[in-house]
Amino acid sequence: xxxxxxxxxxxxxxxxxxxxxxxxxxxxxxxxxxxxxxxxxxxxxxxxxxxxxxxxxxxxxxxxxxxxxxxxxxxxxxxxxxxxxxxxxxxxxxxxxxxxxxxxxxxxxxxxxxxxxxxxxxxxxxxxxxxxxxxxxxxxxxxxxxxxxxxxxxxxxxxxxxxxxxxxxxxxxxxxxxxxxxxxxxxxxxxxxxxxxxx
Amino acid sequence: xxxxxxxxxxxxxxxxxxxxxxxxxxxxxxxxxxxxxxxxxxxxxxxxxxxxxxxxxxxxxxxxxxxxxxxxxxxxxxxxxxxxxxxxxxxxxxxxxxxxxxxxxxxxxxxxxxxxxxxxxxxxxxxxxxxxxxxxxxxxxxxxxxxxxxxxxxxxxxxxxxxxxxxxxxxxxxxxxxxxxxxxxxxxxxxxxxxxxxx
Amino acid sequence: xxxxxxxxxxxxxxxxxxxxxxxxxxxxxxxxxxxxxxxxxxxxxxxxxxxxxxxxxxxxxxxxxxxxxxxxxxxxxxxxxxxxxxxxxxxxxxxxxxxxxxxxxxxxxxxxxxxxxxxxxxxxxxxxxxxxxxxxxxxxxxxxxxxxxxxxxxxxxxxxxxxxxxxxxxxxxxxxxxxxxxxxxxxxxxxxxxxxxxx
Amino acid sequence: xxxxxxxxxxxxxxxxxxxxxxxxxxxxxxxxxxxxxxxxxxxxxxxxxxxxxxxxxxxxxxxxxxxxxxxxxxxxxxxxxxxxxxxxxxxxxxxxxxxxxxxxxxxxxxxxxxxxxxxxxxxxxxxxxxxxxxxxxxxxxxxxxxxxxxxxxxxxxxxxxxxxxxxxxxxxxxxxxxxxxxxxxxxxxxxxxxxxxxx
DNA sequence: AATGAATGAGTCTTCATTCAT
DNA sequence: GATGAATGAAGACTCATTCAT
Numbered sequence: 051x052x053x054x055x056x057x058x059x060x061x062x063x064x065x066x067x068x069x070x071x072x073x074x075x076x077x078x079x080x081x082x083x084x085x086x087x088x089x090x091x092x093x094x095x096x097x098x099x100x101x102x103x104x105x106x107x108x109x110x111x112x113x114x115x116x117x118x119x120x121x122x123x124x125x126x127x128x129x130x131x132x133x134x135x136x137x138x139x140x141x142x143x144x145x146x147x148x149x150x151x152x153x154x155x156x157x158x159x160x161x162x163x164x165x166x167x168x169x170x171x172x173x174x175x176x177x178x179x180x181x182x183x184x185x186x187x188x189x190x191x192x193x194x195x196x197x198x199x200x201x202x203x204x205x206x207x208x209x210x211x212x213x214x215x216x217x218x219x220x221x222x223x224x225x226x227x228x229x230x231x232x233x234x235x236x237x238x239x240x241x242x243x244x245x246x247x248x249x
Numbered sequence: 250x251x252x253x254x255x256x257x258x259x260x261x262x263x264x265x266x267x268x269x270x271x272x273x274x275x276x277x278x279x280x281x282x283x284x285x286x287x288x289x290x291x292x293x294x295x296x297x298x299x300x301x302x303x304x305x306x307x308x309x310x311x312x313x314x315x316x317x318x319x320x321x322x323x324x325x326x327x328x329x330x331x332x333x334x335x336x337x338x339x340x341x342x343x344x345x346x347x348x349x350x351x352x353x354x355x356x357x358x359x360x361x362x363x364x365x366x367x368x369x370x371x372x373x374x375x376x377x378x379x380x381x382x383x384x385x386x387x388x389x390x391x392x393x394x395x396x397x398x399x400x401x402x403x404x405x406x407x408x409x410x411x412x413x414x415x416x417x418x419x420x421x422x423x424x425x426x427x428x429x430x431x432x433x434x435x436x437x438x439x440x441x442x443x444x445x446x447x448x
Numbered sequence: 449x450x451x452x453x454x455x456x457x458x459x460x461x462x463x464x465x466x467x468x469x470x471x472x473x474x475x476x477x478x479x480x481x482x483x484x485x486x487x488x489x490x491x492x493x494x495x496x497x498x499x500x501x502x503x504x505x506x507x508x509x510x511x512x513x514x515x516x517x518x519x520x521x522x523x524x525x526x527x528x529x530x531x532x533x534x535x536x537x538x539x540x541x542x543x544x545x546x547x548x549x550x551x552x553x554x555x556x557x558x559x560x561x562x563x564x565x566x567x568x569x570x571x572x573x574x575x576x577x578x579x580x581x582x583x584x585x586x587x588x589x590x591x592x593x594x595x596x597x598x599x600x601x602x603x604x605x606x607x608x609x610x611x612x613x614x615x616x617x618x619x620x621x622x623x624x625x626x627x628x629x630x631x632x633x634x635x636x637x638x639x640x641x642x643x644x645x646x647x
Numbered sequence: 648x649x650x651x652x653x654x655x656x657x658x659x660x661x662x663x664x665x666x667x668x669x670x671x672x673x674x675x676x677x678x679x680x681x682x683x684x685x686x687x688x689x690x691x692x693x694x695x696x697x698x699x700x701x702x703x704x705x706x707x708x709x710x711x712x713x714x715x716x717x718x719x720x721x722x723x724x725x726x727x728x729x730x731x732x733x734x735x736x737x738x739x740x741x742x743x744x745x746x747x748x749x750x751x752x753x754x755x756x757x758x759x760x761x762x763x764x765x766x767x768x769x770x771x772x773x774x775x776x777x778x779x780x781x782x783x784x785x786x787x788x789x790x791x792x793x794x795x796x797x798x799x800x801x802x803x804x805x806x807x808x809x810x811x812x813x814x815x816x817x818x819x820x821x822x823x824x825x826x827x828x829x830x831x832x833x834x835x836x837x838x839x840x841x842x843x844x845x846x
Numbered sequence: 847a848a849t850g851a852a853t854g855a856g857t858c859t860t861c862a863t864t865c866a867t
Numbered sequence: 868g869a870t871g872a873a874t875g876a877a878g879a880c881t882c883a884t885t886c887a888t
Contacts, residue, residue, distance in 0.1 A: 245444025643842025
C-alpha cells in the first residue's frame with residue numbers, strides 16, 4: 051500500500067502517532083490517555099499503534115525521547131557562537147523558556163503526570179538532568195578560570211542555575227501571567243550573576 | 250487493642266489510613282496504588298477505607314493536605330525568631346531540605362506522579378506555590394527596604410528563590426549523593442545573595 | 449432499659465422498623481433500599497435491625513405480610529353485612545381501591561420491584577392471589593345458585609374479576625388522573641355485571 | 648464462524664446479546680443478573696457487552712424495547728382484517744395470550760422484577776400501557792357507534808378490558824395450570840361482552 | 847500494512863452482616 | 868438491648884492488547 055517516495059525517512063504514520071501522543075499524553079497524563087484516543091488523534095486505527103510500538107509504554111517513551119531530542123538540539127543551536135558566560139546563560143535560559151512555551155503541554159506532562167515507567171525510563175530522565183548539570187558545571191568551572199565568576203562550589207551553583215531554569219519554566223507553563231520571555235531571562239540571569247545582596 | 254491515650258482527637262483508623270496512604274501512594278503513584286493495599290498497610294479491611302473517605306480520590310487529597318500542613322507548620326516554626334534576611338533564607342532552606350529529606354517518598358510523589366485530581370486539587374496545589382511565592386516576595390520587598398538586598402524585580406527574584414528550593418529539594422530526594430544539608434543550604438544561599446559574578 | 453408497660457404486645461422498635469420498611473422499600477425497591485436507611489428512618493441504629501429480623505430478606509417478608517394482613521382485615525370488614533352479589537362486589541372493589549390508594553407506595557412496590565425472594569416468598573404471594581381467587585370463585589358460584597349471575601365458567605369469571613381489581617388498582621396507584629373511587633367502583637362493577645354488549 | 652446470510656442488518660453479536668439478555672434477565676431479574684452471565688450465555692466475552700451497550704442498564708432497556716416491539720407487531724398483525732368488535736377482542740386476547748405464553752419468561756420479568764430504570768424507562772413502560780389503552784378506548788367508542796356495545800364510560804370499560812388481558816396473562820405465565828388458550832380467550836370475552844348478570 | 851471487534855484481567859465501590867462495647 | 872465501626876464478598880466497568888480479515 052505504502053505509496054509516496056520510497057525510503058522517506060521515518061514512516062509517516064509513526065510520526066503522526068508520536069505527535070498525537072504528545073497532545074494526548076500532555077492533556078490526559080499517561081494513565082488517563084487511551085491508546086484508542088491517540089490512534090484517533092493520529093487518524094489511524096487502534097491496531098495500527100501496535101505496528102509501530104509494542105505497547106503504550108513504549109509509545110510514551112518514544113514520545114518523550116523525541117521531545118527531549120528536540121530540546122537538546124534547540125539548546126545546542128544556541129551555543130554555537132562563542133560569547134561570554136553571562137551572555138550564554140542568558141541565551142540558554144531564553145531558549146529554554148522559548149521551548150517550554152512552545153511545548154507547554156509537554157512540559158506540563160513532564161512536571162505533573164507520569165510514572166508508569168518502571169525505573170528504566172526514570173533513570174533515563176534523571177540522566178538527562180544529569181547531563182545538563184554536567185554541562186552547566188563545566189561551563190561554570192570555565193567561567194571561574196576566565197574570571198567571569200568568582201570561585202564557588204560548582205555543584206551547588208549548578209543546582210541554583212538548574213533551579214532557575216525549572217522554576218521559570220514552570221511559572222511560564224502553568225502560571226496565568228504572560229511574560230516577556232527575553233526580558234524575564236535577562237532579569238533572572240542578572241539577579242543570578244549579581245546576587246541579591248546590595249553591593 | 251486500642252493502645253495510646255483514649256479520647257485522642259482524630260480517629261485512630263483514619264490516621265493509620267492517612268499514614269499508610271503516604272507510603273503506598275508515594276511508592277506506587279496514584280493509579281497503581283490499590284485501595285486494598287493501603288487498607289492492608291493500615292491494618293484494616295478494605296471497606297473501612299470507605300468509612301473514612303468517600304473515594305480513593307478523596308483519600309489521596311486528604312493525604313496531600315495532611316502533608317502540606319505538616320510542611321507549612323514546620324516552615325512557620327522556623328520563622329519565629331527575628332533574624333536578618335540572609336539568615337532567614339538560610340534557615341528556611343535548611344528546614345525545607347530537612348522536611349524534604351524526611352518525607353522523601355512524599356516529595357517523589359508530588360514531583361512525579363499525580364493527575365487524577367480533577368482541577369480542584371490542581372488549583373489547590375498551585376495555590377500552595379502561590380502562597381509561598383507571595384510570602385517570599387514580601388520578604389524580599391522588606392529586605393529591599395532594610396537595604397539587605399538591592400532593588401530587583403521581586404517577582405523575578407522570588408522565582409529564583411523558589412527555583413533554588415525546588416532544585417535542591419529534588420536533588421536531595423532523587424539524587425544518589427548524600428549531602429550535608431545545612432552546609433548545602435548555607436552555600437546555596439551564599440551564592441544566591443552574593444551572586445555568581447566575582448566582585 | 450425497656451421502659452413502659454411490660455407485655456406491651458409487639459415491641460415498639462419492631463413496629464417502627466416495619467413501618468419505616470414500608471416507606472423505604474416502596475420508594476426504592478428491595479435492592480436499592482439500604483438496611484441502614486431503613487434503620488435511620490425508624491430512628492434506630494443499623495445493628496438494631498438485626499435484633500428483630502435475621503436479614504433484610506426477612507424484614508422485607510415481614511413487612512409484606514403485615515401489609516397483606518392489613519389488606520385482608522380491611523376486606524373482611526367490608527364483608528360482614530349480608531348483601532347481594534352486585535353490592536358485595538362493589539363494596540369489595542371500593543375497599544380495594546381505598547386500600548390501594550392509601551397504600552399507594554406499597555402497591556407500587558408490589559407491582560414493580562421485588563425479586564430477591566428465593567421462591568418461598570413468591571409462592572406465598574401467589575398463594576395470596578390464589579386465596580383471593582378461591583374466595584371470588586366461591587362467591588360467584590353462590591351467585592349462580594341464587595340466580596344473581598348466569599352460569600359461566602367460574603374460573604374464567606374470577607380471572608375477569610381479579611383483573612378488574614388489579615387494573616383499576618394500578619391505574620389509581622400509577623396513573624396521573626384523580627378518580628372518584630366510589631363512582632369508579634360502581635361503574636366498573638356495573639360494566640362487569642351487565643357486560644359490554646348492548647341489550 | 649459467521650453463519651446465516653451475510654449482510655444481515657443488525658450485528659450478530661448484538662442480537663445474540665439481546666436474546667441472551669431476555670433469558671438471563673427473565674430468570675434472575677435485573678439486579679441478580681450478572682453482565683458476565685449474559686455475555687457467557689451469548690457466547691461472547693464480558694467486554695463485548697460494552698461494545699454494544701454502554702451499561703447493564705442500557706442493555707436491559709434495549710432488551711425491553713425489542714420485546715415490546717415484537718409484541719406490538721404481533722398484535723398489529725392480528726388487526727388487519729376487519730371483523731366485528733367481539734371477534735376482534737377475542738383475537739387480540741388470543742394473540743396476547745399466545746405471545747405471553749411464548750415469552751413467558753419475559754412476561755414474568757415485566758410483572759415482577761425491574762426498577763433500576765431511573766424514571767425514563769418507567770415513563771416509557773407506562774406510555775406503552777397508555778397507548779394500548781388509547782387504542783382500546785377508540786375501539787370501544789367505535790363499537791358504541793356501530794351499536795355493538797351499549798353506552799358505557801369508555802375509560803372505565805377500557806380498564807376492565809386491560810385488566811382482563813393482564814389477569815389472564817399472569818395466570819397463564821405464572822399459574823401451574825395448563826389452559827386451552829383459544830377457549831380461554833373466547834370464554835373470557837364472552838363474559839366480558841355479556842356480563843355476569845343473568846339475562 | 848491496517849483495522850477494529852473481541853477479550854478478560856484488574857479495581858473501585860457498595861452494602862448486608864457481624865460483633866465488641 | 869442497642870449501637871455503629873469494621874468487614875469482605877460480589878459485581879459493574881475500563882482499557883491495553885490480540886488477531887482474523
